[in-house]
Structure formats: C-alpha cells, structure tokens
Amino acid sequence: MQPVDILAIGVHPDDVELSCSGTLIKHIEKGYTVGLLDLTRGELGSRGTAETRDQEAADSSKILGAKFRENLRMADGFFQHNPENLKKIIRIIRAAQPKIVLTNAISDRHPDHGRAAKLTADACFLSGLLKIETVDNDGKPQKHWRPKVMYHYIQDYYQHPDFVVDITPYWDKKVEMIMAFKTQFYNPDSKEPETPISGLSFLEFIKARSRDYGRPAGYEFGEGFVKARYIGVDDLFDLD
Numbered sequence: 001m002q003p004v005d006i007l008a009i010g011v012h013p014d015d016v017e018l019s020c021s022g023t024l025i026k027h028i029e030k031g032y033t034v035g036l037l038d039l040t041r042g043e044l045g046s047r048g049t050a051e052t053r054d055q056e057a058a059d060s061s062k063i064l065g066a067k068f069r070e071n072l073r074m075a076d077g078f079f080q081h082n083p084e085n086l087k088k089i090i091r092i093i094r095a096a097q098p099k100i101v102l103t104n105a106i107s108d109r110h111p112d113h114g115r116a117a118k119l120t121a122d123a124c125f126l127s128g129l130l131k132i133e134t135v136d137n138d139g140k141p142q143k144h145w146r147p148k149v150m151y152h153y154i155q156d157y158y159q160h161p162d163f164v165v166d167i168t169p170y171w172d173k174k175v176e177m178i179m180a181f182k183t184q185f186y187n188p189d190s191k192e193p194e195t196p197i198s199g200l201s202f203l204e205f206i207k208a209r210s211r212d213y214g215r216p217a218g219y220e221f222g223e224g225f226v227k228a229r230y231i232g233v234d235d236l237f238d239l240d
Contacts, residue, residue: 011116022167048183161224
C-alpha cells in the first residue's frame with residue numbers, strides 16, 4: 001500500500017460508487033491519488049455473494065484508477081465499535097497517510113452507514129495519537145497519522161449538504177462504476193430477488209439526487225458532502 005491524497009471508506013462495497021465516485025474521478029483527473037477501503041464484503045446483501053461483490057469491487061476500482069482497494073472483512077450488519085475494529089482502520093490510515101478521508105453518512109436508512117461513520121471518524125482521530133501502537137504487514141511499528149479533514153458523503157436519506165462538488169463531466173464514468181456491481185443494480189435479465197436498489201427507479205433516483213444537489217450551485221450533476229468540522233477558506237475566489 002502506498003500513500004494517497006484521498007482515502008474513500010465505505011462499509012459496503014458500492015457505497016463509495018453510489019455516493020462520491022464522481023468526486024474521486026474528478027480529483028484523479030486533477031492529478032491526486034485515491035485509495036479505497038471497504039469495511040465489509042456486503043455478504044448480507046439479498047443479491048449476489050461475497051465473492052461476486054469482491055470481483056465487482058475490483059472491476060469498479062480499475063475503472064476509477066484507484067491506487068489500491070482493501071477490504072477489512074468486518075461482519076456485515078454485525079460489526080462493532082470496538083478496539084479491534086478501530087485498530088484495523090487505524091492501520092490502513094497510517095499506511096495510506098491520506099490528507100482527506102471520505103466516509104459514510106452520519107445517519108441513514110441502513111443502520112450500518114451511521115455506525116460506520118462513527119467508527120471511521122473515531123479511527124481518524126485515534127490514528128493521530130502517539131500512544132496507540134500498530135504495526136504494518138511486515139510487523140514494523142507504524143507512525144501516527146491524522147488526516148487533515150474528513151467529510152461524510154450523503155447516501156439514501158436526504159441531507160442538506162455543506163458543500164457540493166461539480167461532477168458533470170464525470171457522470172457517465174460514475175454510472176459505469178456503479179454498474180460494475182452487476183448483481184446489485186438494474187439488470188432486466190437477472191433472476192435474483194428484487195431489492196430497493198435493483199430496479200431502474202433506483203438509478204433514476206441517483207440521477208435525480210445528483211441533479212438536485214448540483215442545480216443550486218449551477219452544476220448539472222453534483223455530489224453533496226457534510227463537514228465534520230468548520231471548513232477553512234484561504235481565498236474567497238476559490239469558491240463557486
């Protein structure tokens with residue numbers, strides 16, 4: 001694993017794709033580096049299997065051009081906020097040394113999302129403490145590291161965003177990443193059970209949500225984020 005500028009974390013494979021992949025694509029095209037971290041394999045999903053989700057996640061990350069994609073294999077639906085899981089995330093943060101972390105919605109329809117948001121936020125803070133000791137894959141002590149900022153992307157429930165990223169030129173590639181999860185989303189030939197995200201209407205919802213967030217900022221498509229703390233501004237002309 002190599003250091004990256006942005007680490008995008010999702011409790012389920014496809015969380016990142018649905019919520020902030022346009023932002024990641026945009027920043028990669030600007031020259032920044034991106035790593036992905038899934039906390040679970042999404043094994044409780046009604047469609048597909050853990051193994052198919054693994055392959056779909058790998059296919060999606062190739063489309064993105066991520067430097068790495070890791071999966072911590074926590075228990076989908078049953079992972080706990082405990083020292084063991086905190087240290088798993090801390091090890092990745094210290095290895096990747098991201099300046100920015102993007103993570104799950106603070107509160108959402110799926111209870112895993114809010115729990116993962118709290119777990120990740122605490123791991124980001126604790127990763128900066130000197131007296132918490134972790135080792136890398138070679139057994140060598142890791143240096144403490146705290147990301148500069150952390151932002152929560154918005155998922156199923158509507159939240160008023162603190163800021164919006166213009167993803168208009170990257171919409172088609174975002175959809176390509178989403179559709180890499182072939183077992184999860186709209187496929188008229190699929191024989192798998194219907195779910196709240198498997199119908200064509202869900203893809204239409206994702207598109208409408210992106211238009212809704214983009215329009216007030218003057219964008220065709222946008223992705224919204226909620227801040228973890230006040231955002232500092234150095235130059236007012238950097239704001240749209």
